[in-house]
Amino acid sequence: MGLLEGPALVWLGLFSALLCYQFILRTPTIRRNGIPLKKPPNTLPIAGNGILFLQARQKLFSWFVKCERQFGRETFQISVPTLPPGVVINDPKNLEYIFKNEGVFSKGDFFKRLSWDLFGNGIINVDGELWKAQRKAGLAFLSASNLRVLTDVALPRYLGQAIEYLIAQARAGNTVDLQTVFHEITSQLMGKMAYDMEIHANDEFTLAFDYASGVTTERFQNPLWFITEPFTGFQFRRALNTIHAFGHSIVDSADKARKSPKVGTNSKPNKLDEIYGSLIQSLLEALGGNQKLVSDAALNYLSAGRDTVAQALTWCMYLLMQHRFVTAKIRKEIQDLLDATADPFIGPDGSNSRVNSAVFTPTLLPYTMATFYETLRLYPPIPFEIKQCEKETTLPDGTFLPGQSIVFWCTWAMNRSKIIWGEDADSFRPERWLTEDGKLTTKSASEFPVFNGGPRLCLGKRMAELLAAQIIATTVMMFDFMPAFQTERISKSSLTLPMDGGLPCLVKLRANDL
Numbered sequence: 001m002g003l004l005e006g007p008a009l010v011w012l013g014l015f016s017a018l019l020c021y022q023f024i025l026r027t028p029t030i031r032r033n034g035i036p037l038k039k040p041p042n043t044l045p046i047a048g049n050g051i052l053f054l055q056a057r058q059k060l061f062s063w064f065v066k067c068e069r070q071f072g073r074e075t076f077q078i079s080v081p082t083l084p085p086g087v088v089i090n091d092p093k094n095l096e097y098i099f100k101n102e103g104v105f106s107k108g109d110f111f112k113r114l115s116w117d118l119f120g121n122g123i124i125n126v127d128g129e130l131w132k133a134q135r136k137a138g139l140a141f142l143s144a145s146n147l148r149v150l151t152d153v154a155l156p157r158y159l160g161q162a163i164e165y166l167i168a169q170a171r172a173g174n175t176v177d178l179q180t181v182f183h184e185i186t187s188q189l190m191g192k193m194a195y196d197m198e199i200h201a202n203d204e205f206t207l208a209f210d211y212a213s214g215v216t217t218e219r220f221q222n223p224l225w226f227i228t229e230p231f232t233g234f235q236f237r238r239a240l241n242t243i244h245a246f247g248h249s250i251v252d253s254a255d256k257a258r259k260s261p262k263v264g265t266n267s268k269p270n271k272l273d274e275i276y277g278s279l280i281q282s283l284l285e286a287l288g289g290n291q292k293l294v295s296d297a298a299l300n301y302l303s304a305g306r307d308t309v310a311q312a313l314t315w316c317m318y319l320l321m322q323h324r325f326v327t328a329k330i331r332k333e334i335q336d337l338l339d340a341t342a343d344p345f346i347g348p349d350g351s352n353s354r355v356n357s358a359v360f361t362p363t364l365l366p367y368t369m370a371t372f373y374e375t376l377r378l379y380p381p382i383p384f385e386i387k388q389c390e391k392e393t394t395l396p397d398g399t400f401l402p403g404q405s406i407v408f409w410c411t412w413a414m415n416r417s418k419i420i421w422g423e424d425a426d427s428f429r430p431e432r433w434l435t436e437d438g439k440l441t442t443k444s445a446s447e448f449p450v451f452n453g454g455p456r457l458c459l460g461k462r463m464a465e466l467l468a469a470q471i472i473a474t475t476v477m478m479f480d481f482m483p484a485f486q487t488e489r490i491s492k493s494s495l496t497l498p499m500d501g502g503l504p505c506l507v508k509l510r511a512n513d514l
Contacts, residue, residue, distance in 0.1 A: 028085055028402060029077070030077045030085055030087055030399065030400065030401065030402070030405065031399070031400055032075060032397060032398045032399040032400070033398040036077075037075060037076055037077040037087065037399065038071065038074070038076050038077070039076060039077055039078070039079070040063075040067045040070075040071075040076055040078060040088075041066065041067070041070070042063075043078075043079065047081065048078070048079030048080055048081065049078045049079055049080055050079075050080045050081045050223050053080055053220075053221045053222075053223070054221055054222060057217075057221075057383075057491065057493055058490045058491070060221070061383065061410070061412045061413070064088075064410035064412060064413035065410075065412070065413045065416050067088065067413070068090050068410075068413040068414065068416070068417055069418070071090065072090065072419060073090050073091035073092075073397075073419065074090075074091075074397075075087050075088065075089050075090075075091065075094065075395065075397055075399045076088055078408070080223050081223040081224070082223040082224065082226075083110065083223065083406060084110060084388070084404050084405055084406050085402065085405045085406070086405060086406035086407070086408060087399060087401065087405070087406070087407055087408070088408045088409065088410070089395070089407060089408070089409050090409070090413070090414055090417065091396075091397055092420070092444065092446035092447045093396045093397065093446070094395045094396055094397055094399070095409060095445075095446040095449060095453070096396075096444070096445075096446035096453070097395055097396050098387055098407060098454075099445060099446065099452075099453035099454030099455075099456075100454055101393070102127075102454060102455050102456070103390070104389060104390055104391060104393050105387040105388070105389060105390070105407065106127040106387065106388055106390050107125060107126065107127055107386075107387070107388065108386075108387065108388020108389075108390070108404070108406070109388065109404075110386070110388050110406060111125070111386050111388065112125055112126075114216065114219040114220055114225075115216055115219075115495075117212075117216070117236075117240055118212050118213065118216045118240070118243070119296065119299075119300055120292070120293075120295075120296035120299075121292075121293050121296045121297070122134070122296040122297050122298075122299060122300025122301075123135060123138070123297060123300045123301065123304075124300045124303075124304065125296075125300070130293075133286045133287060134283070134286065134287070134297045134300075134301075135459065136282075136286055137279065137282035137283045137285070137286040137287075137297070138279070138282075138301060138459045139459065140278070140282045141193075141194060141278050141279035141282055141301075142459055142460065142462070142463060146193070146275050146278060147462060147463060147466060149193075149274075149275055150189070150193065150463065150466065151358055151361070151466050151470065152358050154189055154192070154193055155185075155189065155357065155358075155466070155467060155470055155471075156355075156356070156357045156358050156470070158184075158185050158188045158189055159185055159355075159357050159470060159471060159474060160355060160357075161188075162181050162182075162184065162185050163355060163474065163475075163478065165181065166181065166475070166478075166479060166507050167509060169507055170479065170507040170508055170509045171509070173506070174507075175484045175504050175505065175506055176504070176505060176506075176507055177502035177503060177504050177505075178313075178314055178317050178481065178502070178503040178505060179310065179311070179314040179498070179499050179502040179503045180201050180202065180502060182309075182310040182313040182314055182471065183201035183206075183306070183307075183310040184200060184201040185310070185467075185471065186305070186306035186307075186309050186310045186467070187199045187200055187201050187206065187306050187310075188200070189306070189467075190301075190302055190305045190306040192276055193275060193276065193277075193278065193279070194277070194278070194279035194280060194298075194301065194302070194305065195250050195253075195254065195277055195279065195280045195298065195302070196253065196254070196257065196276040196277030196280070197249075197250055197253060197277075199302075199306075204242055204246075205242060205243060205246040208238075208239035208240075208242035208243050208246075209239070209243055209299075209303065210494070210498070211235065211236070211239045212236060212239040212240055212243060213303075213494045213495045213496065214492065214493040214494050215229075215233070215236045215239075216495060217493050217494055217495050218493060220384075220386075243299065244295065246299075247295035247296065247298055247299045248291060248295050250280060250295065250298050250299075251280070251284075251291050251294045251295050251298065252291075254277055254280040254281060254284060255284065255289075255291075257277060258281065258284065279298070279301060280294070280298055283297050283298060283301075303496075304458075304460060305460055305463070307381075307496050307498070308381035308382070308460075308464070308496055308497075309381075309460070309463075309464050309467050309468070311379075311381055311496055311497050311498050311499065312372070312375060312376055312379070312381055312464070312468070312497075313467075313468065313471055313472065314498075314499050314502075314503050315375050315378070315379035315497070315499065316371065316372060316375040316468075316472060317475070317481060317503060317505075318489055318499070318503055319371075319374075319375055319378070319428050320371070320476065320481075321481055321482070321483050321505070322428075323428055326371060326428070326430060327476060329367055329430075330367060330368050330371060330472070330473070330476050331476060331477060333365055333366075333367045333368060334360070334365070334368070334473050334476070334477050335477075337359070337360070337364055337365065338359070341359055355474055355478070357470040357471075357473070357474045358470070360469045360470045360473040360474065361466070361469055362440075362465045362466065362468070362469045364469075365469050365473060366434060366438055366439055366440040367430060367434065367438070368468075368469060368472055368473055369433075369440050369465065369468065369469060370430040370431065370432075370433035370434050370440055371430040371472070372465070372468040372469075372472060373430075373433045373440075373442075374428060374429065374430045374432065374433060376450045377415045377421075377448065377450070378415065378416075378428060379491075379497055380411040380412055380415055380450045380497065381450070381496050381497050382411060382450075382452075382495070382496060382497075383410065383411055383412040383491075383497055384408065384409075384410055384411065384412070385408070385409050385410075385411060385449070385452075386406060386407070386408055387406070387407045388404060388405070388406055388407070389401045389402070389403055389404060389405050389406075389407070390403065390404075391403050409449065411449050411450060414447075414449065415448065415450070420443075420447050445457065477510070478509065478510055479507050479508060479509060479510055480507070480508040480510055481505045481506070481507060481508075482505055482506045482507075482508065483504075483505055484504040484505050484506050485501070485503075485504050485505075489501070489503065
């Protein structure tokens with residue numbers, strides 16, 4: 001008798017009203033050439049696909065792959081309570097249309113509302129002039145001259161520190177987490193070059209951001225997050241306070257450095273010293289000194305610049321541990337390069353930790369880069385993307401989208417499309433990225449949307465390639481990595497693709513083979 005009294009009755013009434021609003025008053029049927037779009041498997045009469053979106057992300061990935069295999073390139077409609085009407089696209093022509101029509105498809109109110117607490121007015125979350133100003137600052141930071149300093153000075157320094165750590169752990173017979181190792185390299189790089197700050201893989205800010213990213217992702221999966229979060233979100237709010245405090249500290253430090261007179265020294269500054277903090281200074285100039293705005297922008301770039309690359313490298317090493325023949329081909333390519341170059345790989349003192357990783361470039365290592373691209377295909381750092389229509393439009397396949405409707409595409413599923421990648425789409429095969437004469441080839445952004453496309457093409461694409469060439473080549477050449485885990489590695493809840501539990505492994509030094 002008491003089950004539908006008091007608070008329980010109120011919750012039931014709210015939920016019923018929400019469903020009535022969503023499905024009776026709000027959700028139109030989306031059509032293609034006048035014919036209603038098909039709906040995916042497991043669509044329920046009232047909840048639509050809402051319950052599906054509550055399941056673990058690995059199962060959600062599998063569901064999107066199943067839908068892609070069933071529908072091919074056909075657009076289909078999904079229904080989730082509290083979401084505007086939405087479609088899922090798999091056709092590269094539709095995606096190319098979205099990339100080319102930035103004014104029609106934006107991040108939109110839906111995405112911003114769910115991600116605002118974490119990203120605020122940062123580049124991941126904004127459109128229009130604010131997006132252009134932040135992108136301009138990013139372009140200045142990722143200039144050719146700055147990237148040269150990264151490859152010649154900064155990356156060899158921080159990679160060298162990682163090599164020293166791995167050597168010590170190998171000699172001690174300890175287990176290491178390669179995800180943490182790679183995250184430490186990218187954290188130090190972005191921290192110093194972009195913000196002139198010390199940032200590490202396991203500091204308080206990083207752990208808080210990791211947690212907040214997971215909760216933000218769950219908002220996209222849970223249509224009633226705004227009801228449950230006030231009761232369950234204490235740790236999330238605490239993490240956000242840590243993140244925002246760190247963002248303000250970045251801006252405060254940069255502002256003080258900007259206003260302080262430079263003290264002359266007798267020593268000549270190196271190239272790395274000259275570009276320390278160059279991104280935050282560009283953001284201060286572009287955004288007029290608004291501390292909250294600059295803080296949001298800085299935190300967005302930090303996430304994009306360090307997390308995705310470190311995660312991609314982690315998945316790459318995971319795949320290489322399972323495919324030793326690919327590792328052997330990478331080592332042969334590296335050895336052939338070293339045999340043909342006058343630049344030594346080992347430092348002049350003969351120490352294994354003094355490696356000259358700058359000799360490894362993407363152009364000179366096509367098979368290594370093919371391996372990296374194949375990793376990105378199977379484990380894309382951003383597995384889902386969402387856009388919202390600012391006004392009604394019609395996709396190239398004839399699908400009519402009303403204003404404010406949502407467009408999803410699952411990069412994870414598209415990258416496993418047998419239509420695009422062939423019958424072996426589920427297999428790890430770096431050779432698919434090489435021409436017959438061994439040169440690296442690519443796919444269009446609409447077929448391989450890992451780096452996004454159109455005006456929003458990833459600014460850090462070149463930086464990611466440069467980091468991958470040096471880090472993969474150096475670590476694979478110097479070490480053997482043996483798995484210290486029993487089960488298949490999967491990703492944990494996040495806006496990106498971190499490996500759940502990291503990548504624990506044993507390390508063996510290959511010094512005698514160099």
